[in-house]
Amino acid sequence: MSIKPGRNIRNRFHNIWMLICILLIVLMPVILAFGLYFKASLLLSDNSVFSLLFSKDWQPSKQNFGFYSFILSSLWITILSLAICAPVCLLSAIYLTQYARSNVLKLMHPVIDILAGIPSVIYGVWGIIVIVPLIANHIAPLFDVETSGYTIIAGAIVLAIMIIPFVLNILIEVFNTIPExxxxxxLSLGASKWETIKFVLFRKAFPGIISAFGLGLSRAFGETIAVLMVVGNVVKVPKGIFQPGYPLPALIANNYGEMMSIPMYDSALMMAALILFVVVLLFNFASRFAITRFELRI
Amino acid sequence: MNNHTKININNVNLSIGKQHILKNINVEIPEKKITVILGPSGCGKTTLLKCLNRLTDSYEDINVSGNIFINNKDILKSNGDITELRKKMGLLSQRPYPLPMSIYDNVAYGLKISGRKKKRFLNKRVEHYLKQASLWEETYDRLKEPASSLSIGQQQRLCLARGLAVDPEIILADEPTSALDPLSSQAIEEKFIHLKQYYTIVLVTHILRQAKRIADNIVFMYLGEVIEQGPAESFFNNPKMEKTKAYLSGAFN
Structure with missing residues (x-):
């Protein structure tokens, strides 16, 4: 008999290791959420969730923690950046997969990967050097606005460029998996190429497009460094795209470990992180929901 | 060229990159008959079929020479509206690919594209073509459901219905039964025999028995060349070429 003793035990043992790894991954978000909630509970015990979310009053020294302006800044920047990135990505993906020769796509893949690999600090610096002055000197004057350039729109543009490679990669994948x-x-039914794209491919790809945008949105919502470098970081409810903003991730990054002597401040920052976490989760659920609803119809 | 020739393929050569796929193809396809293009896999049958409605246009590095006359008009040379050409032909592919929309919209798609959008007209046409593809009985109460909810055999009949709906003169079928169960295959074959009184049918297959069952006319291809062509009866009973005899006796597939 050549079978080694203990073979069965070893076999089962390997399985257990794999299971542990998966459990770790599954538990991670749960642990994270609980940790954040635990830390934020101090603040939550003194204030209602409603007043925290919808109060504009942010005066830590007076124990006033209203997150409304931060949440709104974040939403403004994220949605604006998606609005910029969505048409660019969609049209590029359609061109690359439907019109361009296959070697153009082969050439584009490394370009997209390079874009995705650039550290966000570099995008931030580029935003300060290029985008901020561009807005202050050229774009804002077109609308009769005077600004330093450190604005919501600057953050949105930088952010859009950062998520483009990410979203584009998924979209290319989505369109490529549609059978020829x-x-x-x-085409054989007499549709032109554009009609085929509009009525057939677009519908077929729709769930994939939504999930690409959903993932892009989640990513944009949490992006920190590059945005906080160009967005101005002024605590105020933004009233337009040429005003400065102060998104949630910037709040946490700028202040954590700084003014910790102020009571509750630590807890407030954890609350900000919790809001961030929940909103990203909501984005994910919403896009999942949209996908399953749509897939039932095609 | 006699009156009854619908498609006349003349000296067609096709290569993709350095691969010479179709070599000096000369074929005549008679009107309102079933012409079967027969041959082992990879001999260029499908490529020849795609030439007929110029789906080959979207291939990269493709080079086609020669003439293909349909109704005495050279479709390879015409720079006119290619969608008009394609509308003359219904295409049935190896597996059914229903469009990502409802059963009703699948059939109405071709009509809507060509600008016929009146609801009552569409309702009538959809019913007519679903009946023609023997699908109406199974679907009349679920027309709004997605086409993907149909079984694969039903989907193939739906694809036939949607192809017929653009009122073609020719039906191109590329191994249309290869993904179907025997019963569904039989349904499609019977449909073809019924439809040949209205349409010219070109069917690609590698199934000898299927060719025997339904072909009026055979084009036998091997490695990119037409070896033999002619009426089905003489082809099967009295093959002239050595390769044909070998193929019919099952020497290669």
Missing amino acids: QLTEAS
Whole structure:
């Protein structure tokens, strides 16, 4: 008999290790959420969730912690950046997968990967050097606005460029997985290429497009360094795209470990992190929901 | 060229990159008959079929020479509206690829694209073509459901219906039963025999028995060349070429 003793035990043991690894991954978000909630509970015991979320009053020294202006800044920047990035990514992905020769796509892949790999600090610096003055000197005057350039729109542009490679990669993948025969079927029914893209490919790709944008949105919402470098960081409810903002991640990054002598401040920052966490979670659920709803219809 | 020739393929050569795929193809396809393009896998049958409605246009590095006359018009040379050409032909592919929309919209798609959007007209046409593809009985109460909810055999009949809906003159079928169970295959074959009184049918297959069952006319291809062509009866009973005899006796597949 050549079978080694203990073979079965070893076999089962390997399985257990794999299971532990998966458990770790699954538990991670749960642990994170609980940790944040635990830390923020101090603040939550003194204030209602509603007043924390919708109060504009941010005066830590007076124990006033209203997150409204931060939440709104974050939403403004994120949604604006997605609005910039979405059409660019969609049109590029359609061009690369439907019109361009296949070696153009091969050439683009490393370019996209390089863009994705650039550290966010570099995007931030580039934003300060290029985008901020561009807005202050050229774009804002077009709308009769005077600004330093450190604005919501600057943050949104930098952010859009940062998530483009990320979203574009997913979209290319989505369009590439559509079988060619579906295109041929539509063409053979007398549809033009553009009609085929509009009525068939776009519908087929729709769930994938939504999930790409959903992931992009989550990523944009949490992006910190590059945004805080160009967005101005003024605690005020933004009233337009040419005003400065102060998104949630910037609040945490700027202040954690700084003014910890102020009571509750630590807890307030954890609350900010918790809000961030929950909103990203909501984005994910919303896009999942949209996808499953749509997939039932096609 | 006699009156009854619908498609006349003349000296067609096709290469993709350095690969010479179709070599000096000369084929005549008679009107309102079933012409079967027969041959082992990879012999260029499908490529020849795609030439007919110029789906080959979207291939990279492709080079086509020669002439293909349909209704005495050279479709390879025409720079006119290619969608008009394609509308003349219904395409049935190896597996059904229903469009990502409802059963109703799948059939109405071709009509809507060509600008026929009146609801009552569409309702009538959809019903007519679903009946023609023997699918109406199974679907009349679920037309709004997604086409992907149909079984694969039903999907293939839906693809036939949607192809017929653009009122083609020719039906191109690329191994249309290869993904289907025997019963569904039989349904499609019977449909073809019924439809040949209205349409010219070009069917690609590598199934000898299927060719025997439904072909009026055979084009036998091997490694990118047409070896033999002619009426089905003489082809099967009295093959002229050595390669044909070998193929019919099952020497290669």
